[in-house]
Amino acid sequence: MDLIKSVINTLASPTILFTLIIVTFFFIFPLNDWFYRWNKRLKLDSFWTNRGGIKMFIILLVFFAFGLFDENFRLIVLKPDNVPIVGLIFLVAFFTWLSMKQAVDNDVHIENNENVNEYSDPDDKVLTWPDLVYIELIALVLCTVLLIVWSIGLQAPLEEPANPTLSPNPAKAPWYFLGLQEMLVYFDPWIAGVLFPSLMIVGLMAIPYLDTNKKGVGYYSFKQRMMAVSLYMFGWLVLWVLLIIIGTFLRGPNWNFFGPFEYWDLHKLQPLTNINLSEYVYIIWFSTGMPDNILLREIWGILLILGYFLILPPLFAKTWLKNLYNRLGNFRYSVFIILILFALSMPIKMYLRWMVNLKYIVAIPEYFFNI
Amino acid sequence: MSKSEKKKKESILLRLGNSQVWKSIIRSGVPRDRRGRMLSVLNSVFLHLHPVRMPKHAVKLKYTWCMGGLSFYIFLVLTITGILLMFYYRPTIEYAYTDMIDLREQVPLGIMREIHRWGAHLMVITVWLHMFRVFMTGSYKSPREFNWVVGVMLLTLTLLLSFTGYLLPWDQLAIWAITVGTNMARATPFLGHEGPGAALLSIGDINLVHAGSDVRFALLGGRFVGEAALLRFYVLHCIGLPFIIVIFMAVHFWRIRKDGGISTPL
Amino acid sequence: MDDQKHLEHEQNKPEDAERSTENPEEMKQSEENSTEMKIAEKKEIEPKKPEVPKKKLEKGPTKKRASIGKGSILVEPIKRRSFFSWLTLAWVAFTAATGTFFGMMLRFMFPNVLFEPKQTFKAGYPDDYTIGEVTTSLKEKYGVWIIRDTEHIYALSVVCTHLGCTPNWLQNERKFKCPCHGSGFRKSGINFEGPAPRPLERYKIVLADDGQILIDKTKKFAYEKGQWSDSESYLVV
Structure with missing residues (x-):
């Protein structure tokens, strides 16, 4: 047990974790044909099958179940404000898998000159009432039930009254801004807090004007728009979601790095003498x-x-x-x-x-x- | 139930459906046939956000994930619970925190704040996933480019709404998140007093951009996160930003239809 | 009675009813709704070939507009007569008015009077402070650390220069450490680790007439501007 924990703690140290992810990332989401060939050769596209999906789900589940036995990990995961992040991890994993599975499926169809799965005869349409309206109704009811159960089960977080002279340790931004907060460690506020967020917004807005590829409208596909999808995945999964996860699980008191199973020692000494x-x-x-x-x-x-x-x-x-x-x-x-x-x-x-x-x-x- | 009874009952329903009152509310009556179903969508101000008919894949969960619709629905839930919360909450340093506790302990059915808070988190997630879906299906491409831009604006506004709401409980979590967040504004180039270029904007010895005249001041209404900041964030959260986001949402929904409805493979 | 018959007819033969809606000739016989129905049907047909009609629509009106503009008598003579047209004037006036309005809105956000806590206070006698120690007792009430070294007493701001969190004094490590992003400062206020771009600020510190230390938080001294050598930034003991 302790051995596994210490191995995970070591792997989670930023240099190793980030290097591992960056090196493997573009083999999983290939940028060009060279990566794509390696992706096929290493059989990395088996992630996007039913079996691969179930395996990933089990691994995630086992990791969290295993983690819950650890006191330090439990403290982080069960903090009310962190619940959405655990949900986010599962949801992002699931929907990434779902979209990629359909994309890979369609790639095969396109290669065989068949119609994509989303294709249907333009004359053969369904009526909004009842086909769509009922699905929406069910979705709304399920969403409402989820919200009410969640709200009854978990109290909204409320900490001590505001005290302007005492920063909590660690002081974390709302979880969806933890990516930004992580950037603030490395950049001056005017870059991390003003320039980068503006560029992100502008960059996202620019996507449709930069992506001149006409293919891939209205159906999931990967091979036809390999570079666009992989770059988007990199920005979204690595530069946003991963930074949020790091900010939640790996940042502890004094904003030091801690492994997920490491005790949050207030006096952990990390020499951080920085030089211009x-x-x-x-x-x-x-x-x-x-x-x-x-x-x-x-x-x-x-x-x-x-x-x-x-x-x-x-x-x-x-x-x-x-x-x-x-x-x-x-x-x-x-x-x-x-x-x-x-x-x-x-x-x-x-x-x-x-x-x-x-x-x-x-x-x-x-x-x-x-x- | 005998056959005649059944027939009788049906005819009551039918008569109800044909009554003047019913027809005055729902013109097309009870949607029983193809024509009625089409009319029921066409004649309803709410349902006519949708087209009358749509391609088969457009109603499949596997394709749409329903995330856009859910985002809108959660926005409505947040609006309603938000209005309810406003009945009890006073945006002053003296009362804000105690009102939070009262909302939990003294108000019957005290989960409104929970629904509001968790709903806000959920909306952030659904908006992200909606964007993810739209990207993966290439639905941002021509002729839908502009609607994607509007969507990015909506995403930003969602985050801003969530951020402004974060200060209102006036607890430790709130003020430090807002302190950090607004201090970034202090570093805005030329507009913040600790941003690059601010020192260049001066007449003689007098700095034009200082702690009392920069963007951060405009946000906080003061030099610290205090009473004025709480009020400003409250107004932005309850009126200012919702007002803007509703306008953008209207454009977003309208453009979905105008840009040719849900994306379809050619 | 007729109505009921009609309804029964629809119920019994749904296919017929369906056909009737799609057949334009029979539509005339039904009620008001039928005209709307036709529109609906048309709308339904259009999206199948969206490109052709759209292009036609776009070209149509623009041509017309252009022809109106050319033929109009109003625009051209005025242009010849004067340097600026009335139109330009109108636009300038409109822009100016809008600009002023937004300017007023912006100015509205900056009040003339601020209700902030008092910024000057007395902090006891110099002998209250031990040499070489950081006094954290005033942090909560006034937001300063008072530090006495062998020769000076100075008052450090408790606001981190990175993003304004409040650092903590860690007695064992002899440093200020900011919990938000991990900036570290030495006892003097000089930054040495983490993202803080510059040292903590010092406040104006003088002796009052009664021999107490008087600290004025409205006047700040920044190290990187060389202001720490200013005689008001420290107290000689």
Whole structure:
């Protein structure tokens, strides 16, 4: 028992967990044909069968059942405000499976030049009353029952009265903002709190204008829109849901990382001495001491950032995103690649923080400008 | 029941269905045949959100997951329970917290707050899943691009509604979540007094953007999360944001029909 | 009686009834609803070929509008006569009025008087504080830590510079640690871990006439701006 727990605790440490997930992710949700071939070869598409689904469900269930015997895990899971997250995990897993199963199913139909499962004769329609109205009614009744049972069974959380001078430890945002709160650890507030949320909203809105692929309307499909689906899955499952899970289960007092079965020790010591890039350059590498001029001090970070956003896009356009560039054209490609680069800056910065304790790439606290 | 009795009973129902009162309310009478069923959808202000007939896959749970409809339904539930809660809740530092306890202990059927709170969580989840479904079926593609944009707005507004509601119990959870949330506003470029660029906006020595004049101040009505902030969030939560979200919802539903109804394979 | 017969007829032969609704000629005989029904049927047919009629509709009106614009006498002569047309003026006026209105709405959100707790207070005598210790007793009431080192006394703000949570003083580790995002500060207020971008702020601290320490929270001193050398930011003991 304890051995399993300690293994899971070790696996849950951010560097290992994140690396594992990022490495395997695009084999499960292949980005291009190369990944797709490996996906087939490794038989990873067997997730999306009935048997695979049941297996996944059992694994999740066993994990939570096993976890409930652990005191520390129980404390987190049974906290009233965390109940929706456990529900969310199961629901997201189920619906990901459901959509992918239908998508893979349709892919086979399309390959065989058959009609997709959703296809029906346009002249052969059903009446809204009663066919749809009754389904809606049943859904509403079930939803109401669920809500009432949930409300009777679990009291809504209410903590001590507000005290502006005493932050609870850990102080967590509402669970659906835990992804944002996690970002706030790695980025300055103006990036994590203002720029990234705005970019997320804009990016989501831009999806229909960037995805010029005409195929795949009105039915579940994967192979026809491989890249779009996989990128969306990455943003949604890894950069949003996973960060929420990390924020809920792995962040403890003083916002330290804890394994899911680890005791939340208030005094867990985690040396987190963070160093700015300019300090790395001038103090550790050049050992000259920091220059007084702000621009001179931060020039390396600024160059790095400019390079990231100005050199990488044309470089990609010439190399492995050539086809995409030709398909999307100049403007669409630029918007697309900038959004992707912003999304990728998130895991990049996280790794830099974990590996080399990098704090800011550009640090100008005098003007509240830190990147 | 004998045959004649059955016939008699039916005819009472039929007469009821043909009576002036019934017909004045529901024009098309009891939907018994194809025509009646079509009319019942067409003539009802609520049901005519739907088309009269739809492709077969559109009524399959496997395809739609019913998440959009459930989101709307939960919104209605939240509106109703929210109105009920407003009868007891006073948005002041003095009373907010005690009113919460009263809602649980002194008010009969004291699960209204629970339904409201859990419903809010559930709505966030259903809205996410609805978006997920729409993405996976490619339903955002032409000609439905704009409706997807409206949908993203609705998602944002849902989160904002949930966020503003979070402060109202005035407990530890509430004020710290809101402190953290609004401090991000403080860091807005040019508009927040600790954001990049704010220091550049000044006339002589006087800073134009300071703690008393930035976006955070506009949100909180003060420099701290206090009485004014509670009132502002209360008004936003109960009137401001619902007003906006209803407008967007109307556009969203209207556009579903105008953009060709539920997405279908060609 | 006729009505009843009609109903029975519908009940007994549902297929017939169905056909009757779809047959336009028989529709005339039924009631008012029938006209609406026709519209419904038409609507139903349209979506099957959505593209053709839509395009026609779009082209139609725009052409018409263009022809009206060209032929109108009102627009062109005025353009020739004056630099700006009345239309421009109207638009400018409209924009200005709308802008002012929204400006007023925005200004409305910033009241002139704030009801906030008092920002200056007395914090006892310098001798009340031990050298080398952080005094946390005033944190709850006034939101400051008072720290005395060998030469100075200074008042640190309890607001984390990251997102405004309140850090805790951890006596064993000799540091301030913010529970929200894990920022850490040394006793002096200098940040050394976590995401906090800059050190904690210090408040104005002076001796009052009666020898007590007077702290004014309205005046802040930030390290990164070099303000900690200001003589009001510390008290020499």
